[in-house]
Amino acid sequence: MKALALFSGGLDSILAIKTIQDQNIEVEGIYIDLGFEANKKKIDYLLQMAKKLNIKLNIVDKKDEYIKNILFNPVYGYGKNMNPCIDCHAFMIKSAKELLEEKTASFIISGEVIGQRPMSQRKEAMQCVNKLSDKENLVLRPLSAKLLPITTPEIKGWVDREKLLNISGRDRKRQMELAIKYDLEDYESPGGGCLLTDINFAKRLKDYSKNLKLTPNEIDILKVGRHINYKGFKIIISRKAEENPVLKSYQGDIFEKMFPAGFPGPVGLIQKNAPEKVKQKAADFMISYTKFDEGGIIINDESYNSKKIKKEEIKPFII
Ligand code: SF4
Numbered sequence: 092m093k094a095l096a097l098f099s100g101g102l103d104s105i106l107a108i109k110t111i112q113d114q115n116i117e118v119e120g121i122y123i124d125l126g127f128e129a130n131k132k133k134i135d136y137l138l139q140m141a142k143k144l145n146i147k148l149n150i151v152d153k154k155d156e157y158i159k160n161i162l163f164n165p166v167y168g169y170g171k172n173m174n175p176c177i178d179c180h181a182f183m184i185k186s187a188k189e190l191l192e193e194k195t196a197s198f199i200i201s202g203e204v205i206g207q208r209p210m211s212q213r214k215e216a217m218q219c220v221n222k223l224s225d226k227e228n229l230v231l232r233p234l235s236a237k238l239l240p241i242t243t244p245e246i247k248g249w250v251d252r253e254k255l256l257n258i259s260g261r262d263r264k265r266q267m268e269l270a271i272k273y274d275l276e277d278y279e280s281p282g283g284g285c286l287l288t289d290i291n292f293a294k295r296l297k298d299y300s301k302n303l304k305l306t307p308n309e310i311d312i313l314k315v316g317r318h319i320n321y322k323g324f325k326i327i328i329s330r331k332a333e334e335n336p337v338l339k340s341y342q343g344d345i346f347e348k349m350f351p352a353g354f355p356g357p358v359g360l361i362q363k364n365a366p367e368k369v370k371q372k373a374a375d376f377m378i379s380y381t382k383f384d385e386g387g388i389i390i391n392d393e394s395y396n397s398k399k400i401k402k403e404e405i406k407p408f409i410i
Pocket residue numbers: 125173174175176177179180211285286287288
């Protein structure tokens with residue numbers, strides 16, 4: 092018997108795996124990469140953790156499908172920001188289910204705990220997730236299983252329901268006890284989280300998607316820089332040296348790059364279809380974030396003579 096585990100690297104998903112491994116069931120991990128994770132080192136952390144758990148981990152890139160089908164059109168709406176958590180969970184479950192046959196696994200496990208998160212982990216929300224994604228009742232949530240309707244793996248005797256858990260609510264006490272029992276350490280990924288729940292990222296994403304098409308190419312550039320909307324055109328200027336490579340390596344069709352002509356400064360992007368006047372203004376914005384009062388800014392091989400303007404004058408256009 093084999094299960095596929097939706098693996099986020101958090102303690103709950105680790106404990107769900109441990110609970111099932113305790114029943115001598117083989118577990119293989121699935122991480123659905125949607126692109127909106129804040130932690131740049133997440134994948135390294137997941138691979139390390141998978142090694143400790145003695146499971147194989149599959150990283151499945153679902154950015155394109157998620158953007159096209161879920162992000163802007165969720166059946167169950169959004170949480171506080173741009174996070175369509177119910178639809179997102181259902182999408183992850185569906186994505187994992189598509190792999191069952193290939194991985195010769197029989198069911199899915201997930202570390203969700205009833206009542207732990209306001210939007211997606213209420214009991215009714217889990218029912219909505221199931222309605223969207225699990226007609227066959229193949230998703231087992233080992234940490235809360237005893238408080239939830241019986242699932243196919245339990246009915247068929249693939250897992251022993253008696254050995255599953257009945258954890259609910261936001262209190263992490265039981266999970267901490269189990270972490271001690273299993274001798275788990277370093278189990279939370281550092282500085283991570285989903286950016287769709289972040290108010291500032293959500294503002295940028297909303298502003299961006301008013302007029303522009305989002306593809307996986309633009310996800311990373313939404314995470315960095317100052318974002319400026321000038322007369323409906325988007326300009327992005329890096330804030331620090333570490334952000335320069337992200338903007339420099341942009342490969343999509345929507346923006347073109349801006350560079351200072353032969354002097355040190357930030358890297359920028361501007362919408363390709365911006366009119367000349369907007370390009371000139373973008374160059375003025377850009378020089379304003381250098382040490383120089385004037386100089387050339389290159390946009391698509393053309394140099395724009397630009398002059399520093401006061402930061403207060405840029406402020407109203409910053410998202
Ligand atoms: S927090 Fe982000 S990744 Fe998690 S379910 Fe919600 S939208 Fe999806």
